[in-house]
Amino acid sequence: MWGYYVALALRSSGRSKALTALVIVLLAFGVSACMVSYAVFRATTSDPLPAKSSRLYVPQVDNFGPSHTWQNEPPYTLSYTDAMVLWQAHKASRQTLLYPAIWQMESDDGSTPAMSLGGDAVTADFFAMFDVPFRFGSGWAANDDEQRATVVVISRRLNDKLFGGQNSVGKAIRLDGHVFRIAGVLEDWNPKPRFFDLGTFFNKAFDDAGDIYIPFTRGIAMQKDSTTYNGCPTESGVYDTSRWDARLTSECAWIDAWVELATPAEVARYREFLNNYAGQQQRLGRFSWGPNVRLRNLMDWMAYMEITPRASSLSMLISASFLLIVLVNVVGLMLAQFMRRTPEIGIRRALGASRSAIYRQFLIEGATMGFVGGLVGVALTLLGLWGAGGLFEPKIARLVHVDASLIALTVLLAVVATVVSALYPTWRAAQTQPAWQIKINS
Structure with missing residues (x-):
């Protein structure tokens, strides 16, 4: 049954080549922009010592x-x-x-x-x-x-x-x-x-x-x-x-x-030690203020120091906004593409197809376009990462790498984004009244 719907999606897309191509290209550009920004953001915020980061702490004394x-x-x-x-x-x-x-x-x-x-x-x-x-x-x-x-x-x-x-x-x-x-x-x-x-x-x-x-x-x-x-x-x-x-x-x-510090109990004891030490310095007259200490683990320390380049965070925000604009346009294109097929939908409904079958048909069609858009997006992402040195400092750009997870995430994002965009057009298409369409086309 799923193979039938995929084949139906390919035939339907072939009848609206221009709209289908436009949806795929828009998705590819929107998703690739997000993934290039994400790749840089991931490289600058990743855990440098995942096996031990939760046990390493930075003590601070005011x-x-x-x-x-x-x-x-x-x-x-x-x-x-x-x-x-x-x-x-x-x-x-x-x-x-x-x-x-x-x-x-x-x-x-x-x-x-x-x-x-x-x-x-x-x-x-x-x-x-x-x-x-x-x-x-x-x-x-x-x-x-x-x-x-x-x-x-x-x-x-x-x-x-x-x-x-x-x-x-x-x-x-x-x-x-x-x-x-x-x-x-x-x-x-x-x-x-x-x-x-x-x-x-x-x-x-x-x-x-x-x-x-x-x-x-x-x-x-x-x-x-x-x-x-x-x-x-x-x-x-x-x-x-x-x-x-x-x-x-x-x-x-x-x-x-x-x-x-390997355990929460050790962390608590060390924090108490820091407070006691700062309190002792206050009693000795070295500090004229109460104990003010911190004990942050590695990842909390990196977040506190805000080491992620502002260009990376800003590019994530801009690319996410761009993808949102792309999806709004994709909704409009898919709505136009799906509503052009109301006669087909009416006939299928008249022959006994349920609304759920119409939902499956069009959502699978959207997912198929998303998958193709994701593949094109992977190519554009690779191209974008190759040119990342023009947007980021060389020492940042050279940290970015492509792996299987990034490729899979690019395709998955494209498929999910397309399916979400297809929800409203699919709902509209599924509301088609078979009797009305038969009467119009009779």
């Missing part, structure tokens, strides 16, 4: 005070004082501190040209917390943090450049005049967005991950400054941040912190 915060939200990052207290308290199964920096790499024999390398100063738990894959070796141990060890983990990209892709664990490189021993080489790892140092790197969330990772404590010992965000609660000049000891004792917030 050390600025109500007169220096926005909507009473604590700073994105922590001061050195607060960061060290949270890290040394060991109230989570894993915790890490980090901040981005740039190192100058030189070689002793001059065989490798000097270069600037970006990366992060991190604590030992960083690699396990974020499931960072290793090609050779591993991260460093917790006692390396305590000893401010001169060890380094490098990216595969840098290892290929320096050592031809060979196992370089145990070899040395010179960073800012200090010799570092390579503890590990990462496998390809370049999460998008760059979520792990989002608090300091929020305006560069889709930049590539760095090539250098050294112990956080070694970075502090080298007086290595953060290359990005450095928020202070008062007017500039109050803290002489050019002096490193003043930077470490100031209220300037510049360190990202993460904790891993």
